[in-house]
Each structure stands twice: as C-alpha cells, then as structure tokens.
Amino acid sequence: MLDMAILGLLREGPMHGYELRQRLVDLGFWRISFGSVYPALRRLDRSGWIEVSGGSGRRKEYRVTAEGKEHFQQILEDEASEVENTTAFRVRLAFFRYMEPSVRIGFLERRKSVLRERIATARGSLRKTADRVDRYTQSLMEHGVRVAEADVAWLDELIASERSDAPRGNDETPDEK
Amino acid sequence: MLDMAILGLLREGPMHGYELRQRLVDLGFWRISFGSVYPALRRLDRSGWIEVSGGSGRRKEYRVTAEGKEHFQQILEDEASEVENTTAFRVRLAFFRYMEPSVRIGFLERRKSVLRERIATARGSLRKTADRVDRYTQSLMEHGVRVAEADVAWLDELIASERSDAPRGNDETPDEK
C-alpha cells in the first residue's frame, strides 16, 4: 500500500523522504505521517527495492532500483489485491498509466462490482432497520448509498473512455518486448 | 475511535464481542477486525468503562459501566476531537442523539469548514498540476472534489433540519446546570 505509493512516486525520479510525504499528501490519498514514511523507506531499502544516497545526516535521496520497478509492477497489477479498500484502489488508479488497458478495465470492473454489492447490502440494511435506527444514522446510510452510486457512475465513465481508446482489447501495445 | 463506537453500541444494551463487531460492520463505518475489537474490549475493561460477565470460555457479555457512560459522553462531545477524519466524524454522527442540539450544530459546522478548505486546496492543486498529472489522477481529484461538494450539501441539509428543530440557538436546554 504505502510501499506501492512510494515506489510509484520514485519511478518518476529520485526524491527525499520529506518531499515524498508531501507529494503523497498533495495527491490527497490519505494524510500519511512520517512515522509511516521513514520506516517504509528503511524496509524498501532492506528489500533492495530502493537505494539511498547521501549518508547519515540531512537530505537523503532515494531512488528505485531495477528490482524495485519489477516489484512495483507486480504488486500494481496483482489482480487478487484489494479493490475493496478505497484508499488502495485510489492509489492504484493514480498509477494506471503503468498498466495495460485490459488490466485497467479489469480493476475498474472489479471495483464497480464491489461497490454494487455494497450498495445492495446498505439498501437491505436500510429497509430492515429503518425504524430501529435514528434519523442521523439513517441519513448517514442514505448519503453513503448516494456517494457510492456517484462512484459507480464515475467508474462507468472511466470504463467507457478506456474502451473507446482501445476498442479491441490490447492492440494498443503492439511492440511489447 | 473504536472505544467510542464500542461504548456507544453498548449503551443500547449488553453484547458480546462477535455481535459488537457485526453491528460495527453493519453500520458501514469501516471493516473492523477482531484483532482490534478484542484488545479494545480488554483495554476498556482495564479502564473500568465496561464490565465482563461469563468467565473465560465462550460467549462473554460486555456491559458499559456508569463511568463508561460518563467517559463516552466526554469523548463524544469533545470539541477538540478530530472532525478531519471522515470515519471519526461518521461514528460521531451515528451517536448524535446523545448530544445536545447546539453541540450537534457545532460539529456539523466544523466538519463543513474542513471540507470547504479541502475543496479549495484540491482545486488549487488541480490548477497547478493540471498538465503535469495524467488523466487518471486528474479524474480522481475532480471526482474527489465533486464528492466533497456533495458532502457539504448534505451537511447543509442536516444543519438546516437541526436549526428548524431548535430555531433559537439553545433555548432547547433551559435548565442546564
């Protein structure tokens, strides 16, 4: 999750921890803390996925290695990985440009079906508990359903524009290695 | 956060851990795990805010104590507490019935101003990075702004209905201590 976000940002060029965290916050994913960033950088280094330059002291530069790029691609495109977690999905979407169109559509569709299920469940739970629950909780659940529906509509737009870009599966990437 | 949610649910009657977690999931706050629930119950017990009946083995019943109710009220109404965290705000809203109307409006207004700020920031960041950022990230940010605006509109509804219930500030609670 954090690992993916960091590796993805470092793919665009080397950065130091503070800057990395700032970019993470700016993208509006979640309000990540230094207590997560620095341990994450250390463990990415231990795993050999990033390299550090500019020894102990101030301003260390982190740069992704070849193995790091490979690992990033793996965790990014892993179909089994969570599409249920909103944050995880959004991070993935921010790195969609590194996926092939067909893989992109797969993620969008899976996310859509998760949201559909969630809407159905929420609707059912609303009908069941309509009288037992106070108006605030009810309003909260109704609003939740509306937002989820807006999410689905947005996903539909993304899927549509994805399909219109590459009508026939993946003939967008003819010269793959 | 979890503590507040648990105490709030236990206010409605004694429950065991599994049921508690199920209610938490049903309310759609977040997909809470047992690895959070049971440690939370133990620490609430250690603090004297809940009581356990039905010794070691299966099916323990938890019940909130008098001090627990008092503590719940304190953390629920604490104005300094986070209105920035979406989950925390939603949990609080689910227990709005335990707040006085004026306190409720305060929370709604603070939440609204947080969202307004966030919208302004996101808009600024959209303008600044419109060309540097790919279309997925851009769509993500735009969608985020739309959702936040829908949230603000929803908060406005809640505030309006709150004020129409108690038109003149806080003359609903004339016999305050």
Add this chain to the structure above:
DNA sequence: CAACCGCTATATCGAACCGATATAACGAAC
C-alpha cells in the same frame, strides 16, 4: 449416527500505521 460443513465465538501474533515528539540546520525577518 457419525462424519463433515459452515457459522458463531474468542483469542493471539507480527507487521503496519498513526500521532506526538525530539532534534537540528537552514533562511528570512526584525
């Protein structure tokens, strides 16, 4: 009826993450 399956229920473990805090060097203002 016993063997099996799925659900209820409690519990723990390691890893990840958060929020607060410490530290320090830098640049700008006053």
Add this chain to the structure above:
DNA sequence: GTTCGTTATATCGGTTCGATATAGCGGTTG
C-alpha cells in the same frame, strides 16, 4: 544576532489490520 518558520530525519508507544488458530454448535447427508 536572535527569533521564527520551514525543511528534514528520526523514534516511540499505542492502535489497528489481516491472517490464523481453536473450538463448540447446529444442520445435513450419505
């Protein structure tokens, strides 16, 4: 020239997550 805000790295305790273990209970099916 000292005070202040920003950049920057780092750690600490506590909370939460996800996975997993364990076991009793109720139903069903061969």
